[in-house]
Amino acid sequence: MSKAPASVTFRNVSKRYGLVTAVDDVSFTIEPGTLVTLLGPSGCGKTTTLRLIAGLEMASEGEILIGGADVTRLSAADRDVSMVFQSYALFPHMSVIENVAYGPTVQGLPKARAREMAAEKIAVVGLAGLENRSPSELSGGQQQRVAVARALVLEPQVLLFDEPLSNLDAKLRRRVREDIRALQQDLNLTVAYVTHDQEEALAVSDRIIVMSNARIAQTGTPRELYEQPADLFVADFIGDANILDGVLEEERGDRGLVRLGSIQLELARRGAKKGPVKLAVRPDALAITTVANGRASVEGVIEHSSYLGRSLEYRVSSPLGELFVVDNGRAAVHAPGSKIQVGFSESGIVVLPN
Amino acid sequence: MTAITEAAGGSSRPRSAGEGRGKRRTGAESVRSGPLLLAAWIAYALLPWYWLDFQAPAGMAGYPLGPAGSGLALALSGKAWWLAPILIPLIVATVAWRTADPLRRNGLLVFAGALGLWAVLKQGFVVGLKGWNFAWVAALMGGPGPSQAGFGLGAGLLLLCFLLLMCQGLAGRGWCRGDAFIVSAVGIVVALILLFVFFPVSTILASAFQDNAGHLDFALFVAKITDQSIWGLDCVTGRLRCGVAWNTLFLGVLVGVATTALGLAFALIATRTDFRLKGALRILSILPIITPPFVIGLALILLFGRSGAVTAWLSEWFGIPRSRWIYGLPGIFLAQALAFTPIAYMVLVGVVQGIAPSLEEASQTLRASRWTTFRTVTLPLLRPGLANAFLLGFVESLADFGNPLVLGGNFEVLSTKIFFAVVGSATDQGRAAVLSLVLLAFTLLAFWAQQMWIGKKVYVTVGGKGDAGLPLPLPKRVAVACYATALPWALFTASVYVLILVGGFVRSLGRDYTITLDHYLSGFRIEQGAGGLVFSGGAWDSFFATLEVAAMAAPLTAVIGLLTGYLLTRQRFAGLRAFEFSTMLSFAIPGTVIGVSYILAFNVPPFELTGTALILVICFVFRNMPVGVRSAVATLSQIDKSLDEASLTLGARSWTTLRLVVLPLLRPAILATLVYSFVRAMTAVSAVIFLVSAKYNMATTYIVGRVEAGEFGIAIAYASVLIVVMLVAILGFDRLVGKRKLGRREAPPVTVAAGG
Structure with missing residues (x-):
């Protein structure tokens, strides 16, 4: 891939729904080409943070920068970010190749070029030959790879994963998380990855951002978090204690x-x-x-x-x-x-x- | 919020050589007001301001003045000087277009749009057909004042442009995540609902407080609304008649109880027995949709009227004297019970199926007998459904107009009383408005009770997980009771429909059973004329007009209904709840009230629409829109929102997402809405009877006219033609989609959640 990955920076970002604060004054930077996990119990604001990066939620306060440019007020369609959804969100009325070619198609590329790009990414995730299947004819693991291919096809500056393994069975999870990590390193991507499973987070991440009650509890490498937890919450959440x-x-x-x-x-x-x-x-x-x-x-x-x-x-x-x-x-x-x-x-x- | 376009328009964002990314549009480009502004100027300066009649070409004499004159020309020439101030918002909008600073530009756009809407509407309401519309303006300005006709093409388009300009400005200021399409869609739907639901209803309200000369008169309102003819209780004490309000309520309660009981019996048979003719019960769910409501009343007259088939037979064989007992309460009650039992059935079938069988199995494993289980588990769980069915029957009875019209006799109900207050010999619009208010209050109270009382007690008995249990068969005594009620009633219903289908082919039911095609010929004769086929039958005009109006209304209903449903489920904006409530309001308003309010509101400028096909189309669109909303909401809430979001993150804007992702998934809902609104437009009578004109007579009003003239043969022949046409439409649709979901009439939130 020719393009350099971009960084993601949050500066004092908050997101409020009425009286509820989902993300409270959060600041961090994801370095280019790293995989950073947002980890925390359900309701801690990690998914909201991910959606703030995607532009699916608009920050109430603060600034969001991608690749150094301010994107705080840009809508999802205008940000160079793709997302793999927890439910995969494959369009059920389109075939595999149509799903993957959707991005280039709506960007206005010619259909042939869009399909070419899609076929290339389908091969990258190892699904060549299944282009004309409908998503419902694929297994859970295959559907997930289609979702990854679809997110990759526009070669985004940042790739987002929202609990990508939660719909897979336990044995498959280990395989898929290794695949995601390998893909991220091969393609040199900036990835933000949401999970509530600390073991998964320890296994895939360059760095982990542990969130609790809408705030960042601690940021660090997996080893730092496990061996030097900043507080009681992190000690208890990362590994048992x-x-x-x-x-x-x-x-x-x-x-x-x-x-x-x-x-x-x-x-x-x-x-x-x-x-x-x-x-x-x-x-x-x-x-x-x-x-x-x-x-x-x-x-x-x-x-x-x-x-x-x-x-x-x-x-x-x-x-x-x-x-x-x-x-x-x-x-x-x-x-x-x-x-x-x-x-x-x-x-x-x-x-x-x- | 700061301006979204500011961030978007900046060139600070680094772009790399990656393919496709260069195509990603920025927010600034999406908010483009140029074309809209151009359209606004054309509407004001070139298009005819007053002309709207698409049937008659505008007289081009004297253009740009004259009858097809443009707003600008009329304003500058002084013929309609009050149109001149509209120039100001147009100029402001043009300045906004040239402004570079996005924050200022969007602010100006909002200001120009709002000011424009206000300026156009204000002059329209102040200067009427007969001069100043308000006494105080006349006092201020002196004289009767100038006069003008209603809004035409130019005025309408200009209003739309101002609205959209305002929406663009609001989107630019960050409303709805800065999405101009969404803000515009919300703006248009809200404007349409304000214009075609709230404006007419508030006109009724205003009219109730005025005397017929248009002066505010509160004492008169009090006198009218407490009138003895509405609230009198003489029937309790003496032999005099009761007030029309009590009649209506009494009938509504009777019908509600009867339809609920019958519907429950049918529902239990359909779901809890191994009754062999269950397939026939499915017909029950289609019947109310395809039957114009008053057709049942008509059939009852043909059976039990003075010269009805059964009456004749009874008098011949048993010497029972012919009488007019069917006219009045018994007749209306029978007709409404026949017409509305299927609705109760459909609600209750859903509720009975929604009861998790494991609950009954749990009761059985605790050693309760079948009867005890039914009494202590099943029935209590059914209670909200029963209340729901009752309220629906009650409201339908209140709103029914056709049956009381043909069967009422001396028994008056509110809906017919309203009708006669408008079209009768003693036309009294104020009285019609007061009666409409009473009827509206009853219906809204019933809906309110439903929301408040039942809405909170809904037992969602089926969760997301599948329930492996088997439903219990009915206890013996319940089964017997069900069969004893339902079977005779089913036979009765069947014979009524057979009569409707057969009645058109005999000379005169009850008197002369000679088989004849006369009725069909007089209505639907087609002759070979000089220039090809000539549709010379008397019914063709109304038949074609009905098809035309229904065919125009159906797609509009689908578009507006589904768009609203999409906004309700997929977007978050301030006032969402109020928005949802207002979209459902038009469904709660009885047709008669809608009819009266449309006459009151749209008979005079600025929105002068009566006598056109347009008002019929509009009436149907807003009557049936809630069905589209509901089916879109139901379908969309089953489709994960992340599909839309995936499309957004791939760079598609909300319009592209709507087109490529949401619409294809909504296809069943679209088709259902199309067919439903088409069919409802063909069967409706209560609202349209006020709105039809000589040119646009509708099938139903034509049939009612024939009934009133005593021409039962042709009426029944026409009715069966309608039923067959709609049956074909529905079955064709069924075949097309392969889904049998059509039976659901607007079923208000029942307890059902689909099993997983």
């Missing part, structure tokens, strides 16, 4: 000595001051043993256990509160009621700022 109360007893440079019940851990302080702190403890940072394992373990009683094949999940009651533990080892299953020890490793535990 046990949120425990601890006390920072001693500041040691950028690290600190944290007391958690009977145990003491030395952790990165992340700006926290001496006094009570919240800790996010990943379930796989905990290990269940039958005998005490030095200083860093507490007693507990198994409340509930689930066997998931690849791993074991436990709910353990302990003096620190209820703990959620994932055991990836091949250890024996502990029956509910067993008295056990829960060991803390320092790697999967983070101090939350404030």
